[in-house]
Amino acid sequence: MKRAIVxxxxxFGNTEKIARALARGMEKQGTKVDCVNTDEVDIDKLVEYDFLAIGGPTHAFGVSQPMKAFLEKLKGVDIKxxxxxxxxxKYKAWWAGSAGKRIEKTLKRLGMSLVKPHSSAIVTGSEGPLKDGMEEMFEQIGGEMQN
Ligand SMILES: Cc1cc2nc3c(=O)[nH]c(=O)nc-3n(C[C@H](O)[C@H](O)[C@H](O)COP(=O)(O)O)c2cc1C
Incomplete structure (x- = not known):
C-alpha cells in the first residue's frame, strides 16, 4: 500500500484541523497516512513515503517561521x-499572500512532482475559526488525491 504523510x-489549531481533514480523505481512499507537526517530523524517515502534503498558516504573506525552518531541513533529504x-x-483578502504558494515553489525546486496546485482554507480571524465548509472541502480534496 502507498504511504503518505501530511x-x-x-x-492556533486551524491548519491542524485542515491537515487532519486532508488525511481523513486520503485514508478513505485506502492510503495509509501519518499526520505530523513540523516539529515532530523525523526528517530521515521521509524517504519511506510516496507522497508528502505540506501546509501551514500564512504569516506576513508567506510561510511561518517553523515552516521556513522545516523547508530548510527538507533541502537535505532526497525526496526528488x-x-x-x-x-x-489564510484570510480571504486580495493582500493576504499565501504560505501554500511558497511551500509549493520550494517543493518544485526540490524536484517533487506536484499532483495538483496548492489550495487554501479560509479563516475568518487570525485565531480562526475556519470558514464554514473548509474541513469538508479538504476531506474531499484528500479523497480525490492521486497517490
Ligand atoms: C504573525 C501573524 C501574521 C499573519 N499574517 C497573515 C498574512 O499575511 N496573510 C493572511 O492571510 N493571514 C495572516 N495571518 C493570519 C493567519 O492566516 C491565521 O492566523 C492562520 O491561518 C491560522 O492558522 P493556525 O490556527 O493554524 O495558526 C497572520 C497571523 C499571524 C499570527
Missing part, C-alpha cells in the same frame, strides 16, 4: 520525484 505547522501537495490557511 505535515503541518499551526499556531516524490508526489507532493501544498496547502495553507
Amino acid at each position: 505535515i503541518y505547522d499551526t499556531k 520525484g516524490k508526489k507532493a501537495f501544498a496547502f495553507d490557511t
